[in-house]
Amino acid sequence: MKSFLSLLLFITALLTACGGEKYVGSLSDFPGPKEGQIKTHYEDGAIYEIGLFKNGVLDGYRKIHYPSGTIQVEETYVAGQFHGPYKKYYDNGQVKISGDYKDGTMEGVWVTYHDNGAIKDEVTMTANLENGPFKEYYPNGKTKAVGVYKNGEFEHGPLQLFDESGTLIKKMECDEGICRTVWKKEE
Numbered sequence: 001m002k003s004f005l006s007l008l009l010f011i012t013a014l015l016t017a018c019g020g021e022k023y024v025g026s027l028s029d030f031p032g033p034k035e036g037q038i039k040t041h042y043e044d045g046a047i048y049e050i051g052l053f054k055n056g057v058l059d060g061y062r063k064i065h066y067p068s069g070t071i072q073v074e075e076t077y078v079a080g081q082f083h084g085p086y087k088k089y090y091d092n093g094q095v096k097i098s099g100d101y102k103d104g105t106m107e108g109v110w111v112t113y114h115d116n117g118a119i120k121d122e123v124t125m126t127a128n129l130e131n132g133p134f135k136e137y138y139p140n141g142k143t144k145a146v147g148v149y150k151n152g153e154f155e156h157g158p159l160q161l162f163d164e165s166g167t168l169i170k171k172m173e174c175d176e177g178i179c180r181t182v183w184k185k186e187e
Contacts, residue, residue, distance in 0.1 A: 114139045142166035
């Protein structure tokens with residue numbers, strides 16, 4: 001009887017190790033050792049997350065899927081920290097946000113998109129803060145605003161606003177988010 005129980009436990013462990021059992025939930029809650037590629041699932045069996053682990057932490061890619069199977073997020077890690085390209089998608093498969101992380105912080109130009117695939121805005125990031133030139137666009141692709149952010153979410157310096165046809169309608173001068181009009185298109 002004891003050998004039958006040992007054999008049953010061995011077979012159960014072997015099936016689990018070979019993917020016979022699908023873990024439902026998030027990678028962050030995954031039980032047991034995290035090494036190599038690990039997949040988690042929705043209750044219906046569809047893939048929820050796939051991540052590459054080394055020494056128990058994310059090290060490589062991580063993908064999160066919508067229940068439909070479409071990718072929701074693609075990101076990369078080095079030793080458990082964001083590093084490299086990042087993309088988030090609408091459920092229709094169009095890119096929603098793209099940018100790069102360096103040593104855990106958002107750096108360089110980050111782009112967000114309308115659900116039709118047209119660029120919504122481009123902003124320069126430094127250490128997770130909007131810091132540098134930005135442009136905003138209407139869904140039709142025409143420029144909506146052009147300016148500069150300084151150390152966060154506030155506009156600084158010249159700011160230009162455009163109508164949906166791309167015609168300049170207002171120029172402003174901004175300091176720490178307080179903007180005053182210096183020119184306005186006549187009606």
